[in-house]
Amino acid sequence: MPVSKKIIKITQAIFPALLMVAGALLSGAVLIVIAGNDPIAAYKALLEGAFSNSYRISETFVKAIPLMLMAQGISIAFKNQIWNIGAGGQFTIGTILSVVVCLYFKLPPIPTIILSFIFAFIGGALWGGLAGWLKARFNANEVITTLMLDYIATFLLAYLVYGPMMDPNGFGYPQSAVIEKVLRLPKLIVGGRLHAGLFVAIAILLLMILFWRSTLGFKIELAGQGNDVSRYAGINNKKIIIVAMLLSGGLSGIAGWNEIHGIHFRLMTDLAGSYGSIAIVIALLGNLNPLGIAISAYFFSVLIVGGNTMQNLTGIPYSLVDIIQGLIVVFVITRTAFKAESIQSFFRKRRYQHNG
Amino acid sequence: MKKIVKVLFVLLVLSLLVATTVSAADEKLKVALILPGQADDMSFNQAMYDAMMQVADEYADKIEVTVVEKVYEVADIEPALMDFASQNYDIIFGHGFQFQEPLIAVAEMFPETAFCLGTGYLTLPNTAVYDVELDTGGYLMGVLAALMSETGKIGVVGGADVSEIFRGHEGYKYGAKSVNPDIVIEEVYTGDWNDSAGAKEAAISMYDDGVDIIWHSGDGIGLGVLEAAKEKGKFALGNVADQHSLAPDNVLSGVVYQWAPIIKNIIDDVISGAFFKTDPLFYWINIPNDGLTYASYYELSDKVPAEVQAQVEQTFKDLKDKKIVMPDFEAAK
Numbered sequence: 305m306p307v308s309k310k311i312i313k314i315t316q317a318i319f320p321a322l323l324m325v326a327g328a329l330l331s332g333a334v335l336i337v338i339a340g341n342d343p344i345a346a347y348k349a350l351l352e353g354a355f356s357n358s359y360r361i362s363e364t365f366v367k368a369i370p371l372m373l374m375a376q377g378i379s380i381a382f383k384n385q386i387w388n389i390g391a392g393g394q395f396t397i398g399t400i401l402s403v404v405v406c407l408y409f410k411l412p413p414i415p416t417i418i419l420s421f422i423f424a425f426i427g428g429a430l431w432g433g434l435a436g437w438l439k440a441r442f443n444a445n446e447v448i449t450t451l452m453l454d455y456i457a458t459f460l461l462a463y464l465v466y467g468p469m470m471d472p473n474g475f476g477y478p479q480s481a482v483i484e485k486v487l488r489l490p491k492l493i494v495g496g497r498l499h500a501g502l503f504v505a506i507a508i509l510l511l512m513i514l515f516w517r518s519t520l521g522f523k524i525e526l527a528g529q530g531n532d533v534s535r536y537a538g539i540n541n542k543k544i545i546i547v548a549m550l551l552s553g554g555l556s557g558i559a560g561w562n563e564i565h566g567i568h569f570r571l572m573t574d575l576a577g578s579y580g581s582i583a584i585v586i587a588l589l590g591n592l593n594p595l596g597i598a599i600s601a602y603f604f605s606v607l608i609v610g611g612n613t614m615q616n617l618t619g620i621p622y623s624l625v626d627i628i629q630g631l632i633v634v635f636v637i638t639r640t641a642f643k644a645e646s647i648q649s650f651f652r653k654r655r656y657q658h659n660g
Numbered sequence: 661m662k663k664i665v666k667v668l669f670v671l672l673v674l675s676l677l678v679a680t681t682v683s684a685a686d687e688k689l690k691v692a693l694i695l696p697g698q699a700d701d702m703s704f705n706q707a708m709y710d711a712m713m714q715v716a717d718e719y720a721d722k723i724e725v726t727v728v729e730k731v732y733e734v735a736d737i738e739p740a741l742m743d744f745a746s747q748n749y750d751i752i753f754g755h756g757f758q759f760q761e762p763l764i765a766v767a768e769m770f771p772e773t774a775f776c777l778g779t780g781y782l783t784l785p786n787t788a789v790y791d792v793e794l795d796t797g798g799y800l801m802g803v804l805a806a807l808m809s810e811t812g813k814i815g816v817v818g819g820a821d822v823s824e825i826f827r828g829h830e831g832y833k834y835g836a837k838s839v840n841p842d843i844v845i846e847e848v849y850t851g852d853w854n855d856s857a858g859a860k861e862a863a864i865s866m867y868d869d870g871v872d873i874i875w876h877s878g879d880g881i882g883l884g885v886l887e888a889a890k891e892k893g894k895f896a897l898g899n900v901a902d903q904h905s906l907a908p909d910n911v912l913s914g915v916v917y918q919w920a921p922i923i924k925n926i927i928d929d930v931i932s933g934a935f936f937k938t939d940p941l942f943y944w945i946n947i948p949n950d951g952l953t954y955a956s957y958y959e960l961s962d963k964v965p966a967e968v969q970a971q972v973e974q975t976f977k978d979l980k981d982k983k984i985v986m987p988d989f990e991a992a993k
Contacts, residue, residue, distance in 0.1 A: 357746070363739050466820055466851045475781045476822035477757045478852075495769060497738060567735055572758060573852075577733040612736055616692075616728050616743040 320639060321589055321596065325603065328631035335627060346620050353613030354606045360613060362496035366567065367605035369505045370395070370559040372598050374583035376512050377555030379592040381432070381446075384548040385528040386439065388432060390450030392580025393457035394553035397431045398424035398560025400461060403469070403571045406483040406564075413486040420487075421561050428557020429550040431457065436549025440542035446549075454580065462573050469571060480571040489566040499566035508555065512594035524548045556583075582608075585629065588636045604629070688724045689751060689927065691716075692744040694737070695729040696756045704879045705729065707901045708755050708778065711919035715927070718920075723751075723927060738762035745770040751930055754778060763787065774930045776943075779824070788941035790922050794828030794877065795986055796947040796979045797915035800954055801875040801897050802835025803975045804913060806843050807968045808873055808895065815846040815866040817885050819853035819878035823990065828877045830989035835975075846871055850881050859884030867892040873912070875899070886911060902955040912964070914955045921950050947979040 333343035354364050374391045381388035405420040431453055438444035464480070471481040489499040515521045527534040527544040534541050559579075568575060586604050590596030611625030691712075699709040709727060716725040726749075731740050737759055744752050745766055754763045755778040767775040767787045775787040783789060805814040816832050818825045829847060836843050846869065848862040859881035863874055867888060875897035876885040882899055889896035889910040896907070898914025922943045929935040945951020954976065957964050978984045 359742055359746070360739070367735070462852055476820065476826075477760075477780070478820055478822075479758075482761075563735070569761070572734055575734060577735065608736075609739065612731075612739060613743050616726075616740055617747065619726075622730070 317591060317593065317596065321591060321600065324589065324632060324635035324639065327635055328628050331631050332624065332628045336624065341620070346614070346624060349614040349618045349620055350607070350610040350624070352610070353617070354610030356613075358493060359496045360609060362493050362498035363609045364602065364605050365502060366497050366499075367608055368598075368602045369501050369566075370563050370579060371583055371586055371605060372505055372601035373508060373559035373562065374556045374579055375586040375590065375597045375601055376508060376594060377428075377432075377552045377559075378583055378587040379512075379590070379594070379597055380515075380524060380548050380555070381552035382587060383528050383592050384524045384545060386436065386545060386548055386552075387447050388435065388450050388549060388552050389447055389584060390432070390435065390452075390454040390457075390580065391552075391556040391583050392576035392578075393450070393454030394428040394431045394556035395560040395563075395576045395579060396454075396457040396461050397427040397553075398557030399564050399568075399571060399575050400457075400464060400560075401427040401557070402561045402564040403480055403483060406487050407469075407481055413484075416487055417565065420565070421558070424557040424561035424564075425554045426557070428560065429554035432553020432556070433546055433550040435553075436546040439549070440545045458574070458576070461571065461575070465571050465573055471570075478573055482570040483564065487565065488569060489562075497567060501562040501566040504558070504562060508558065509594055509598050516594065520547070556580075582629070585633055585636065588640070589632060688722060689930065690747075690749040691723045691725045691751045691753070691927070692749045693725065693727045693753045694731050694740050694744075694755060694759070695727065696731055696758065697729065699727065699729045701879075702903055702906055703882060703900045705755065707917040708753075708919050710901075711917075711923055712753075714920045715923045719924065719927060722931070734758055738766060741766040741775075745773050750774060751776065751927065774926075774935050776926055783940040783942075785936055785938050788926065788935065788943060790919070790926070790943040790945075792824055792917060792951070793944045793946035794824050794915070794952075795831035795989065797899075797952040797954075798828035798831030798875070798877070799835035799838075799984065799986065800947070800972065800975055800979060801913075801915060802832040802837075803839050804954075804968070804972050805832070805873045805875055805897060806836035806839040807971060808912065808964065809840075809843065811870045811872050812840070812842065813844045813846065813869070813871045815848075815863070815871040815874035817859050817862050817866075817874060817876045817878070817881060818847075818849045819855075819881050820851060821849045825849075825877050827989050831986060832875055832877075834986055834989075839971075850878075852881075853878055854880035856880045856882075856884035856887070860888045863888030863896075864892065867894050873897065875914075898955060904955060904958050908959065911955075912960055913957055916953050916955050917945060918951050918953055919945060921945070947976065948982055 336343040336346050353360065355361055374395060378388055378391050401423040402420045405423050406416055409416060409419065411419065435446050435449040435453055438449050439446045465478045469480045471479055489501050492498045492500065492502065523539050523544055526537055527539050527541050531541060563575065582604060586600045587597055590600040607625050607628060611622050614620050615622040693712050695705045695709060697705040699705055712725055712727065716723060728740060731737060741752060741754065741762055751774045753776045757779045759777055760780040760782055763775050763777050764782050764784060764787065767784050771786050773786060777787060777789045779791045780789050814836055816829055818829055833845050836845060846866050850858040850862060863885045866874060873895040874885055876882040877899050879900065886896050886903060886907045890907045894910065895912045896910050898911050900917050902916050903914055904911050922945050925943060
């Protein structure tokens with residue numbers, strides 16, 4: 305009985321997400337038909353683009369690692385009803401501090417990698433925590449502060465690579481020197497880019513599953529239910545907001561560490577790209593559940609990798625992927641709105657009954 | 661009967677052989693161009709895109725071109741290069757210095773494939789760098805600006821103080837001073853190629869300061885300078901692509917990059933095998949090799965006195981014939 309109950313529970317959890325993805329793919333197909341193309345051929349090209357050889361399969365994981373880490377971070381803030389939309393900035397601070405540790409600390413390899421990891425986490429955490437503190441102390445809207453801090457991080461990175469951190473032997477190109485070979489994460493397959501950061505991602509995933517069962521995770525979730533609820537439960541709301549934002553930013557910082565040690569090996573402008581916004585969609589599609597986020601991160605990276613290859617080799621524009629992403633956002637928002645609506649109407653009904 | 665069959669069989673085999681050799685000779689080089697931005701950006705990407713399309717037409721019997729645009733994310737560059745390399749493309753162009761590390765990494769795995777990097781400094785036996793020698797172009801713009809200035813003040817706005825941009829700026833100053841030794845030249849590096857807002861601010865303060873013509877040496881920042889010129893009703897000089905249509909009343913002329921001759925050189929060298937050599941291989945565009953030209957004045961032609969037009973044309977010819985010698989700016993830095 306408990307097993308079958310569990311299965312029902314899991315299906316109930318996954319079903320809406322599957323429905324949304326199916327809805328997005330179907331509406332996408334309609335748009336492709338309207339544009340005068342064959343949707344089956346397009347989707348086939350997309351899947352081939354993601355899975356037709358070992359390099360591409362490895363790429364789907366390469367992309368999923370930072371996206372999943374950032375989305376896990378975002379989910380901590382979102383469960384607390386704090387809308388951290390600056391994961392890209394927290395990621396950027398993580399990349400900067402990782403490279404700083406690797407280039408300037410001059411320590412032996414193992415301590416360097418560990419310290420780089422800690423610094424990236426703390427840097428991302430402080431960048432997110434600052435927005436949390438502003439929220440707790442001054443009730444500053446976190447949507448605005450995290451977004452602004454995102455810009456500051458981007459410009460800080462640009463300043464560093466055009467200025468003090470520019471590679472002295474790099475002929476003036478806006479990039480830092482590369483980190484030493486021993487500091488790079490070992491590759492897991494020959495010829496591909498998949499690296500040992502995958503294990504870090506898996507470890508974080510397991511930690512996140514445990515985290516939501518811990519007292520702190522529970523407090524964060526409870527505090528997100530509203531001020532009255534948490535005050536009733538004796539939770540210091542302001543402290544929880546700061547802690548949630550620290551952890552939220554810290555995970556994006558780790559994603560930055562991961563990209564430096566596994567992929568880029570140096571700083572360049574705009575390393576975060578559009579990861580910050582995609583990670584939000586991933587967190588919401590995954591229903592803020594650690595496993596759900598892992599699955600939807602992988603789904604999105606399949607879309608991205610497949611979409612890029614599809615565009616390169618068949619000429620079907622990458623915009624198809626943008627459209628599918630956009631449609632998923634629409635469906636996710638619809639679901640959130642619908643949920644809120646149904647909760648409200650539920651309470652309204654109760655009140656009517658009470659009034660009699 | 662048997663004999664006839666034999667003869668027929670031999671004929672068949674022969675014809676098959678001929679057919680295969682003919683098709684082998686017919687095989688075109690597969691060329692891929694990966695652009696980091698939009699192909700119609702009126703700047704860095706468009707100059708390369710237009711040139712590649714022109715070469716695709718002229719070399720229609722030799723090459724087959726595929727273009728991918730908007731590869732914005734640095735993390736997506738390596739997979740894009742891998743896509744083409746693993747599909748047996750013969751020449752792959754990565755247009756931008758951010759392609760350098762991934763291009764070298766992929767080139768190591770595909771030593772038979774030719775890779776071309778749009779600005780950079782690392783090379784392998786199967787890779788080359790193509791880049792611009794901007795000092796001649798800058799010199800020409802300096803001459804034009806100095807001749808057109810009524811206030812005796814001209815300006816130049818650049819992105820980053822990178823070697824090529826720096827040489828362009830120095831050429832500009834050198835050219836302007838060759839016409840008018842007393843000219844005042846204001847110079848700003850915004851520090852960022854895409855900071856068009858910063859470039860616009862810089863240009864506006866220059867115009868307010870009495871500067872009446874500005875040349876820009878950048879991509880994104882160029883649009884800011886042209887905006888400022890439009891707002892202030894002053895002249896600006898473009899760079900990279902013919903930017904006339906962006907501000908028809910203000911863009912007097914500009915340096916135009918012509919990548920086509922270099923692309924043809926690269927393709928010829930790949931076919932002849934000269935491309936694959938161990939020495940670092942660089943392809944430069946400059947005025948002497950037709951890689952740099954200047955944009956037409958269009959309807960602003962009547963605003964440019966005939967003797968100025970003649971002098972600019974003469975300067976262009978002299979630069980082309982290498983009659984004008986400039987000092988080594990880099991050494992003097």
